[in-house]
Amino acid sequence: MEPIKFWEFTGNVCAGLGYERPRIKVPAVAVLPVAHAIQWAYNLLGTYGMKLPVLIPSRIRLLSGNRSFSCAKAHERLGYTPIVSLEDGLKRTIESFSHLNAENQPKRDGPSKASLYLGNGRVADTLLWKDTKKTLIVLLVLMGIYYSFISSNSTIITATSKLLLMAAIFLFVHGRLPEKIFGYKIEKIHPSDFYWTEKKSYQVAHVLASFWNVGINILESLCKGKDWLVFLKVVLSLLIIGFIGTISLHSLFVMGVPTTFLGFYLYEWNEEALDGLVSDALSYGYKLKSQIIHKVTGPKLD
Template sequence: MPYPDKFNDSYSETKADAEKLVMRANGREGLLTCCIRPSSIFGPGDKLMVPSLVAAARAGKSKYIIGDGNNYYDFTYVENVAYGHVCAEKTLSSEDGAKIAAGKTYFITNMEPIKFWEFMSLILEGLGYERPSVKIPVSVMMPVAHVVEWTYQKFAKYGMKVPQLTPSRIRLLSCNRTFSCSRAKEQLGYEPLVSLKDGVKRTVESYSHLQAQNHRSISKASIFLGNGNLAKTVLWEDAKQTVTVLLLLAVIYYHLFTCGYTFITAMAKLLSLTALFLFIHGMLPSNLYSPLLSLFICCIYLLSND
């Protein structure tokens, strides 16, 4: 499979760059190389996919399906990925195998294509969470994702967190992504050792600490408020965020009703202070932010009394 003219994201591009380096090294000073291309690795020890799914489920965001939900994916259990490397090493170590495999690329999957959102549902349901059911068209999500990405590009230098909703992520969540392992099967002798069903079972069992019953129940008030930042602020679940909002409200009240400024002057000062607080809130860790915030509150109180 040739490389695309334009990659979906920087991660894919750096993977291709690394693969080119490995391929160029083949045949130099007696070194033999080939490339293994596993698709969508999962399994125990994963620090990205399953933890992210659980975090989304606990925030009430896992109920959404991007697209029509019918896009197929090839997933690869981690043990099968390791076995694919073993097969490649054994093949390159034999004289006849080296003539065939050296300098080539091989796709490694579980060889069991499955709908992407069905796979995610199996993981979520296995951990006791609700499966996704609400479908949102890609045509609706993509413009929003472009706005989010543009905002991040402008404000990343001020401490804005990397967003989850980006155009590249939307494309990955809604595309078909399956590969043929026929070359790996014929030339490397690769066959998956662990089936997709068993791989999902082992993965779910390895994340028992993320089971739904081990997570505190979400209150009706939190659900009513959207179970997001608003709920965290109003219900005092995030003390740093709540105190910041209260302080901003106090500053708004002081500048608009008690200090005697004109409306335009008051708004200008208010916007400046808001920008300052948002910057501090995003940049400073809690252990530094809280003491400085307390000190600032004291200063505001003393100045207002004077």
């Protein structure tokens, strides 16, 4: 029996069950920090009913090991000769696990949660790689913005003027292009695309007014000095804003863009596991919040 590599064997199993072979390879070094964070969360929340996650360091090391399956040593020392070939054995194994076949799995009805969170429109198609061409174009534009403005350490006014200059050149050149080039139709940008309708303007104004009223209500609550929960939320929010403010635009762009494109894509494929993890974390957070409030405010006296 010829030796076979682990991932080749795994790919054959996936293909036999009707699933797509793994194509994307992520370095273990990049995944291990995430796995350690998930393991830490499990150690913290396991006592509250959190299930053992799939992505843990031990499994990453198991999957990333460079090894092959071979019975050469058994043949050499014991005279073992396999009765069933690897292909036949794999076929029989897959047939015995027919309930795991892709055709027998429940189909998802409607769009995913990630798509709904993103508005189930062009933004969702771009970030979730539904339209690969559009996603690649957006990534190229972001790379151009990064190398032209962010990495060059330009001031805000200089970067804005460069961006507007590039936009003006693009719009002018795009407007002079013919409707078809080599048989490909060029979609023209209509001036009305830049106008805000009265309804949209009202919605934006309504949102701004709502935020303003929420801020006024928070200030009013702080002035009374009675609601500890509001006070803790304000302090925590300001600390987070202060932390974000210390991050440079360069670091924010470098971390934010890959996280956005990969985060929603991975969430779409692991909705149940991630939702369960978030639910467990929120449950623990609510319990911790109750304990803190109880200690701060003290027991109520009748």
